[in-house]
Structure formats: C-alpha cells, structure tokens
Amino acid sequence: MSNIARMMQRATAGAGGAGPDVEEVFSTYLWGGTGSARNIVNDINMADNGGLVWIKSRTEGGSQYDGFHILCDSERGANKTLNSDGNKQENWTSFGNTVTGFNNTNGFSIGDSDYVNYNGHAFASWTFRKAPKFFDVVTWSGNGTAGRTIAHNIGSAPGMILVKDLGDADNSWNVYHRAASGTPQNSHLELDNSNAVDNSGNRWNNTSPTSAVFSVGNSDKVNASGHTYVAYLFAHNNNDGEFGPDGDADIIKCGSYTGNGSTTGPVIDLGFEPQWLMVKRSDSADEWFIFDVMRGFDLTTTARLSADSSNAESPSLSVIPTSTGFQPVKNHGSVNGSGGTYIYMAIRRGTKVPESATEVFDVESGNGNGSASSPEFVSGFPVDAALIRSLGTANNQLYSRLTANKYLSTDQTDAEITNASDFSMASNEGWYLGSTTWTSWMWKRAPGYFDAVAYSGTGTERGVPHNLGVTPEMAWIKARDFAGKEWFVHHTGLTSWAKVLQLQSTGTESSGDTGGNLPTATTFPVNASSNVNGSGYNYIAYLFASLPGISKVGSYTGNGTSQNIDCGFTSGARFVLIKNASQSDNWMVYDSVRGIVSGNDPYLRLNSTAAEYTSGDHIDPYSGGFAATSNDPSTNRTGNTYIFYAIA
16 A cells, blocks of 8 residues: 555544554643643543653742742642652642643643643643553552562563652652663663763663563662652564554654764764654763654754753753754863763654644634744644745745744845744744734645755765655755755656755746656755755755645646636635746735735735735636636636645
C-alpha cells in the first residue's frame, strides 16, 4: 500500500491497524496563569491510561511561589508533587492544588496553586501518557536486597529511567540512561543536580534493564527497606516503534553524541524531526536542558529550561531541529564542548494525519488585543506557518515557526526580515503579532498535507529530506539570507517538476533548479544553484499535497464561461490560490472569511502589495470545491492552463 493510501485509510477509517500518533501520548501545552482552577485540554487521554504531568513556570524562577518543577503522576495520585530541581520528598512543602485530576479524557486538571497557576505568569507542561514503547510509571516498596527486579509495561528495554525516594529528602533523583557511559548498567546521574555521570554505587545491580523488568541494588537511593519509590521509564525506539499511520514509526530515542566545539556542531540522526529534547553533558558538570517546539525550538532562538534548576526560561541559540534529528549550533560546553560527551532524550514531531481541514488550516482577522498573553489570531491549533496581509497596501508576510520572528515577503526577492514587534507562536491555540489588525492564513504541519523545511545550502546537487510523508505536489522555495533570489514554485500542473513559476512575479513558467530529479515521499531535489542550494546560505521550503477532503493541489483548463472545479470537498473551499500558467498574470487569493460568494469576490495578490480588490466575479461557491466564472484571464480564459491550491 502506498503512503498516501495508508494516510487516506487513517484519515477516513480511523486507526484500522495503525499505531497511536505521537499526539495521543505526548503533549507540550502552554498557558497563562489565572489563579482559578481549570482544565488543561491537550487531547491526551489521562482518564483511561494515566501517566506523568510535568509543569514549570516559564516567567518566574526561584521565587517562593512558582519557580519549582512540579511532577505529578497518576500512580501516586492528584496533588502529590515531586520536584526535579530538588531532592525533597513528596509534598515537601504546602503546594496546595496543583494537578488536581487525571480523570480527563482530553487532558488534566489544575487548581489555584501559585506553583502551576500564578496569575499573570506563563507556564509550560509536558504530559507523558503511559503507553507501550513510550512511557510507564511504577512504584515499589524497597526491601534492601540487591538484585530486586521491578516490573514495567514498556515492552522494550527502557532508554532512560528516573527514580525518586518519595519519603527521604536526602535522596536525589537517580537516573539510568542507556548511553550514559561504557557500562550504563553500573552508572547513574542525578536529575536534581548537574553532576557528571557516576560509576560508583549499586543503583542498578550492574544489570541492564529488559523489556519486562529493571533491576535495583541495595542502595538506599533506590531500594532501602521500608522506603517507597517511583520510577518514570522512557522507551528507546530502535526501528521497533509502533506508532503513526503504518504502526511502525519510532517516536522516542535516548542516545549520545560527542561535541566538536564548533558553531556547526555534530548532526544527530534520529530518523525523525524532534518536538521535545532533553540534553545533559555527562562527562562533566552541567545542567539538564529541556527544549520544545512550542516555547521556541527553532532556527532563531532556542528557549531553554533546566530540569535541575528553578530558574525562569532563558533564550539560548544552541540547538536546532533538522528534518531527521537535531544539531548544536553553538560552541557552548552545555551542548557542544569540544570532546564533550552528551546524552539526550528526544520525542518526535507529530505523526497524526488530519481528519478535517479545521485541524490544520484557518483564516482569521486579528483583533488587535495588544496582549501577547493570548493569541491575536485564534486558530484552535498550534500554527507552524502564517501568511498575513492587511487589506490595504502592504507586503504579504510569511512567517514560520522554524524561523520565529523573521518573515519573507511573497511579493519581494528580499532576504528575510526580523520583526521587532511583539511576536509569538508559543500558543496552542494560535499566534500573536502586535496589535495591528491583519488577515492571517494559518497552516499546521501534518503528514500528507503540509510541511515546512529549513535547510542550509551545500552547493552540491542533492535531495533535501522532508516529513510530508507523501510526494509534494507543490513546493515554494526561497533563500532566507540571500537578497535578490526569487521564490521558486514547483507544481504538478506545470509541464514538468523541473519548471517553476515565481511567487513574486506574474510571469510564466521557466526552468528551475532541480537537477532533473523528481521529488519523493522523503526528499525534494535541488541542484547546486544559489537560488535553492548555495553553499553557506540558508533556505526554507514549504511543501503542499492533496489530502482527500482537506486540501487539493490541481490544475484546470479555462473555458471562458463557467465551470466547477471539483476538489473532492463536501462544503466548498475556504481558501483558493489560482495562477494562470499560460500567460503573465497574478497569484490570486480568495478565502471564505473575506467572501467566496455568487457575485463579486474580494481578492488579494501574493505577488503584489496592492490593496484588496472588491470588484470582479472570478469564482463562485461550489460544494465540491469552487467554480471558476467569467472569461477573466486571472481565472478562466479559454484554453489557458491554471494551477491552483484549495483547502476545504
């Protein structure tokens, strides 16, 4: 079965033999504290499965109220807290109403505690649901006997284990990591401090964990008689994962790398793009750094928190994601000291194939609320790419989560521009840009639908990896830091993939820079040209595909009167992009918020800074997609070829 067929099966028929998606077992969720109890809706079923909720204040650290890491799990129960940044016992201070319930089918509940809900402060949570090949929580009573085995339900040998004595404030968090040293079964680290790996002590009884049990020695840190312990176990998938549309995807890896002390650090191949990453230098003292895509794990600034510190979040350009892993990009001892040894745990970006367009696309007008604490453009999902435009004379600005507050204008060949205004994609429900009212078209990256890839040029013909999961049908490629380079648009409706249109131009197709190769479900081709792959320059590519009932990349021949363009939708199109490929003309943009109606349709032009046009009847509503009307050369001139992209 082809990739797209499997994705269609997943999208239309439910799981049907497929494995869980990453989104079903892990979530990063951000919120602003209000001081009032609330439910955190992150679509993780904690009621049936249970797991771990880990919460940290982003804006305040080390204060009396909200600097601590708060860890609560379903095995110990609600409001029973531990702190990764200290060795204190369970509920060592009066934390009050922290995580008040795990009985939610779509998340968890928090109370009014300042530690998780201080009014006006920003918080992050990481939720790990119990699931085979991913995560488990177990508790036990110590017996002081070396060789004690503790059963677990991961179904494979754990990659990392965190153990805490619940009643003894003198016992640190003990950490097993499969790559901690040459003999990880005889080594340990401590989560609550920055110490290097320790090869002494009898933590794991010099016995490697198995798919069913892990062993503890007679150390009071893990197995004192009469003491009670909890362990958080994280899997390591090694081509044995059971997730995603095909039920065979890896989603979590625990490994190591050696730093090179360069601003171009080692490229760590995970086989997937991560959304969450923990890194610790193991051969010397350093912090346990936590990065994630929601707070800003991108090419501009990597927002870090430290598991062993109550400090507030701080920006640090140190680690960036790639399509297949991650890379340190700073000569910093914490992540890339020359000759340094580092361990990590990484969790994959989402594998869920969308089942409706509302999950992955929206059109909104900003409300100008002037507050970065809530999204100005409310999408209902985390936004990965946003194209914005005022209705007056203005540039068309395309932002990406990968590039944070930098944008490219689709109507220009300029290099990317840094927006000095308040800017944030760190919302699970949308994004924020100042207080100006704009129209925003918003995409979420998802298999079979849309992907964004940031890459560095090599000057050598190659295939650039992507995570679309299917062969792209349209691609927009632009140099980010090389002014004067055009937007290259490939589209299956052109005479070949080697031909391009230019997004900033009205022109017709010309030769591209693919090297004569074709895209695949895993790569897209570029040659050595500086337009797409110049050595030392940075690029971004936006990849689009047709997903039945959600999106359609296609073409049609104009008939000069009226015709229905069938996209396979049931309630018409919310977004339509059309370009005449036969003659010079504009990139026409329509959407249902501004109006796709029987009559004159408001439209904007991606290649132009001109204000919105409100005259001219170019397209009409049609339940299966849209109708091209009249004999206007922009949309339906007799005999002309038109390419389009539509979203239901």
